Amino acid sequence: MSKLNIDKKAIRDLAEIMNETGLGEIEIETDDHRIRVSRGSTGSTQAVYATAPAAAAPQAAAPAAVEPVAASEDSASTNPGAVKSPMVGTAYMSPEPGAPAFIKPGDTVSEGQTLLIVEAMKTMNPIAAPKAGKVVEILVSDQEPVEFGQPLVIVE
Numbered sequence: 001m002s003k004l005n006i007d008k009k010a011i012r013d014l015a016e017i018m019n020e021t022g023l024g025e026i027e028i029e030t031d032d033h034r035i036r037v038s039r040g041s042t043g044s045t046q047a048v049y050a051t052a053p054a055a056a057a058p059q060a061a062a063p064a065a066v067e068p069v070a071a072s073e074d075s076a077s078t079n080p081g082a083v084k085s086p087m088v089g090t091a092y093m094s095p096e097p098g099a100p101a102f103i104k105p106g107d108t109v110s111e112g113q114t115l116l117i118v119e120a121m122k123t124m125n126p127i128a129a130p131k132a133g134k135v136v137e138i139l140v141s142d143q144e145p146v147e148f149g150q151p152l153v154i155v156e
Contacts, residue, residue, distance in 0.1 A: 007035070010028070010035055011035060011037060014026050014028065014035060014037040015037050018037060021125075021126065021128060022125070022126060023086065023087075023125045023126075024038065024087075024120060024121065024123035024125055025037070025038035025086070025087050025120060025121075025123075025125070026038075026086050026087070027086060027087065027148060029149075076137070076139055076151040076154060077149070077150075077151045079151070079154055081133065081136065081154045081155045081156040082151040082152075082153075082154055083115060083127065083129065083130060083151070083152050083153045083154070083155055084149050084150060084151050084152065085118055085127070085146045085147065085148060085149065085150045085151075085152055086118070086125070086127070086148070087118060087120045087125065087148055088120060088145075088146065088147055088148050089118040089119050089120035089121075089125070089145075089146060090118065090119045090120075090143060090144070090145055090146065091116055091117070091118055091140045091141075091142070091143070091144050091145075091146050091152065092116060092117040092118075092119060092124070092142060092143065093116050093138075093140075093141070093142040094142070095117070101142075102114050102115055102116055102117075103115050103116070103135050103138065103153070104135065104138070105135055105136065105137060105138060106134065106135060107134070107135045108132075108133070108134050108135075109129045109132065109133060109134075109135060109155060110129065110132045111128075111129055111130065111131050111132045112128050112129060113128060113129045114126040114127065114128055114129075115127050115128065115129055115135075115152070115153050115155075116140070116152060116153070118146060118152075127152060127153075129155055130155070131155065133155040133156050134155065134156055135153060135154070135155055136154040136155065136156050137153070137154040138152075138153050139151050139152055139153060139154070140152050140153075
């Protein structure tokens with residue numbers, strides 16, 4: 001059994017990103033490791049470092065008959081401008097009910113601008129634009145459940 005090498009710098013960097021953005025939880029995954037940092041109910045930060053299972057390919061087992069939406073989502077997830085959900089939750093397109101949406105297709109956004117909110121465990125987590133660009137497509141609708149890693153918006 002190999003010794004577990006915990007990347008403390010990555011955990012600190014993720015905690016810092018959480019503090020800067022106000023996120024309640026953040027998770028990253030590579031081919032063989034996954035790190036999730038979350039803020040507890042008391043405000044303390046917790047980190048979970050796990051080795052990803054060797055056979056973690058849930059999308060590879062897709063049925064033969066794929067709906068067009070699923071095909072579009074697959075191409076969106078490989079798009080370099082895809083902004084993906086950092087957590088499981090519910091997407092909200094505006095800061096409050098009845099307010100105008102943060103963005104619409106065709107809008108020009110700046111790096112760090114809020115694109116939408118993902119609510120997870122009663123915490124509103126703003127999803128910021130990773131780069132400046134044009135909103136090409138919004139892949140989720142208001143109050144839609146979203147999964148970890150699901151493409152939300154395409155910014156090019």
